Each structure stands twice: as structure tokens, then as C-alpha cells.
Amino acid sequence: MQEELKDLNKKALGAAISYMGKVxxxxxxxxxxxxxxxxxxxxxxxxxxxxxxxxxxxxxxxxxxxxxxxxxxxxxxxxxxxxxxxxxxxxxxxxxxxxxxxxxxxxxxxxxxxxxxxxxxxxxxxxxxxxxxxxxxxxxxxxxxxxxxxxxxxxxxxxxxxxxxxxxxxxxxxxxxxxxxxxxxxxxxxxxxxxxxxxxxxxxxxxxxxxxxxxxxxxxxxxERYQNTSSLIMPPWMRPMEWFWLGQNIHSVHHLFPRVPFYRYHALHRDIEPILRAHGTPILGIWSRAPVTRG
Structure with a gap:
């Protein structure tokens, strides 16, 4: 299990690197x-x-x-x-x-x-x-x-x-x-x-x-690295207002890969969501704090 999680972490890092380094x-x-x-x-x-x-x-x-x-x-x-x-x-x-x-x-x-x-x-x-x-x-x-x-x-x-x-x-x-x-x-x-x-x-x-x-x-x-910070998912009715948060509700991505710019948090989160779930990252409703099955 630990080896599998290590491999998944490498895949997440590879995905994150593609969003880093640009002005x-x-x-x-x-x-x-x-x-x-x-x-x-x-x-x-x-x-x-x-x-x-x-x-x-x-x-x-x-x-x-x-x-x-x-x-x-x-x-x-x-x-x-x-x-x-x-x-x-x-x-x-x-x-x-x-x-x-x-x-x-x-x-x-x-x-x-x-x-x-x-x-x-x-x-x-x-x-x-x-x-x-x-x-x-x-x-x-x-x-x-x-x-x-x-x-x-x-x-x-x-x-x-x-x-x-x-x-x-x-x-x-x-x-x-x-x-x-x-x-x-x-x-x-x-x-x-x-x-x-x-x-x-x-x-x-x-x-x-x-x-x-x-x-x-x-x-x-x-x-724990993958579990010390949450992804707070907004309900559909709030999505038009989500820009105001500037991506900071997806804070787990930042703690995992702090060199990814804030406007890429959502994209990276979508890319690696199965990996986050495998590692036990809390993916919760922003108001209810109940687990969200799909972000």
C-alpha cells in the first residue's frame, strides 16, 4: 500500500510540475x-x-x-x-x-x-x-x-x-x-x-x-502531508461567486505543491483528485464539511 501511495505521489508531482515555472x-x-x-x-x-x-x-x-x-x-x-x-x-x-x-x-x-x-x-x-x-x-x-x-x-x-x-x-x-x-x-x-x-x-x-x-x-x-489541509468544495449555486475566493478554498493543493499559482489550483485538483482521495485528503462541502464524493 505504501509503495502504491508513493507512486501516486510521484504522478501528482508530475502533474503539478506542468503548472509551475511560468511567469x-x-x-x-x-x-x-x-x-x-x-x-x-x-x-x-x-x-x-x-x-x-x-x-x-x-x-x-x-x-x-x-x-x-x-x-x-x-x-x-x-x-x-x-x-x-x-x-x-x-x-x-x-x-x-x-x-x-x-x-x-x-x-x-x-x-x-x-x-x-x-x-x-x-x-x-x-x-x-x-x-x-x-x-x-x-x-x-x-x-x-x-x-x-x-x-x-x-x-x-x-x-x-x-x-x-x-x-x-x-x-x-x-x-x-x-x-x-x-x-x-x-x-x-x-x-x-x-x-x-x-x-x-x-x-x-x-x-x-x-x-x-x-x-x-x-x-x-x-x-500528515496529504491530510493536514482540506479542499472545500462549493455547491453549484455558489460557482458563479467562486472567483472571489481566488482558489483558496482548494487549499490542499497549495500545501501539497506551493509553487503552483493560485489560478491553477482547480485545474490541478481535477487532475489529481483520485490521488488525493487515495491519500485521504479531506474533500468537503464548504458549508457542511461533509465529504463530497465528486469535486
């Missing part, structure tokens, strides 16, 4: 679209073109969507195997980071640790998000803790071993991420600017923490 032009386009729309949203609100009731959910949506380019840049998926285009990858990461409020240069330390120790309490820095399951108040409190952990991980775990450049970049990113929000609140003379900037960010971050971190790894009781 991720859709991610580049997404980065500039999200950043442009985010700035436009703030400008329109500042000029009283849109209300706080429209600007706040738009900021939330764009905050969530900003994490995918950052996440892709952390994995080096934007430039693929084209090392000369690494600068494009980094530009996308640095542009998206101040929106989602997570420093790009230091996030790879936290995120790679999460990949290395997925679901291992005391080692996986994202394990704290498991506290979300304890009730509504815990959801809010855990989200705040998660924000803090994402920004403080480098300072607490890598600061002393980092060189001066890494420390300066990390500090500059933190200052810019906090600074633009403070300046917006102080300089934009519109009632509700604090709600747009802070509440909009909070709910965008909460959605990211819940759907990108909590739900794919729940119930946090399995550390």
Missing part, C-alpha cells in the same frame, strides 16, 4: 487591479463620491484579495523559474503588503514555518487561529491576535539572526503599513474615515484569517 501574468494583473481599486476607493470616499456604507465593504473585499498576490510573491510564484523577473515578484509583494497589513519581506519566515509545521501546536505559528472555533467573541479576539502574530513573528524569531538590510526593510514596511492608515484618518476630512480604514480592514482581515487559515486546516488534528 504568473494573471497574478501581476490582479496585483495592480487590487491596488488601483483600493486607492480609487479611498479617493472616491475622500471626495464624497461614495458613502461609508459602500467604501467599508469595498475596502474589506480588496483587503482579502490583496493577500493572494502577497502570498504568491512569498512563494516566488509570480516570476516562476524566470530568476531575472524576481524584481516583478517582489514589487507585487511590496505593493500588496500595506493593504493586507503584513510585511512582505518578513512574511516568508512566518509562512514557511507554517508550511513546515502545519497543525503542530507550539511550532506552527498559525495554530493560534484554531481558537476561532470557541465562539463569536473568540473569533474577534483571535483575529486580532492573528494580526499581531503576522506582524511580530520576524521580530520575535528572526531579528537577532537577520542582517541590517532585513531589519530596516521589516521596520520600514511596518511603519508604512501603519503610517498610511494614520495619515488617512488625520488628513481625510470625511465622517466615517476611521470606519472605512480600520473596520474595513478588520473585516477583510477576519475573512482572510477565517477562510485562508482556519477553515482549510480545521479541526487541526492531523499533521
Amino acid at each position: 504568473a501574468w494573471p497574478t501581476i494583473a490582479l496585483t495592480f487591479l487590487v491596488c488601483s481599486l483600493f486607492v480609487l476607493c479611498i479617493v472616491l470616499f475622500a471626495n464624497d463620491v461614495i458613502t461609508v456604507w459602500l467604501a467599508t465593504p469595498l475596502v474589506s473585499v480588496l483587503t482579502y484579495m490583496a493577500y493572494t498576490p502577497l502570498h504568491e510573491a512569498v512563494h516566488g510564484n509570480i516570476h516562476g523559474s524566470r530568476s531575472r523577473m524576481r524584481w516583478v515578484n517582489d514589487v507585487c509583494g511590496y505593493l500588496a503588503a500595506p493593504i493586507i497589513g503584513v510585511p512582505f519581506a518578513s512574511h516568508r519566515h512566518e509562512h514557511f514555518t507554517h508550511h513546515r509545521y502545519t497543525n503542530i501546536k507550539g511550532k506552527d505559528p498559525d495554530y493560534l487561529i484554531s481558537e476561532m472555533g470557541k465562539g463569536p467573541f473568540s473569533v474577534l479576539l483571535t483575529t486580532l491576535k492573528f494580526f499581531y502574530a503576522q506582524n511580530s513573528f520576524f521580530a520575535e524569531n528572526n531579528w537577532h539572526s537577520a542582517d541590517l538590510k532585513e531589519r530596516v526593510v521589516y521596520s520600514a514596511e511596518l511603519c508604512f503599513s501603519l503610517g498610511w492608515r494614520l495619515l488617512a484618518i488625520l488628513l481625510i476630512d470625511q465622517p466615517g474615515i476611521s470606519i472605512v480604514v480600520l473596520v474595513g480592514y478588520f473585516f477583510g482581515g477576519l475573512f482572510t484569517a477565517y477562510w485562508f487559515a482556519y477553515r482549510p486546516h480545521y479541526p487541526y488534528d492531523n499533521t
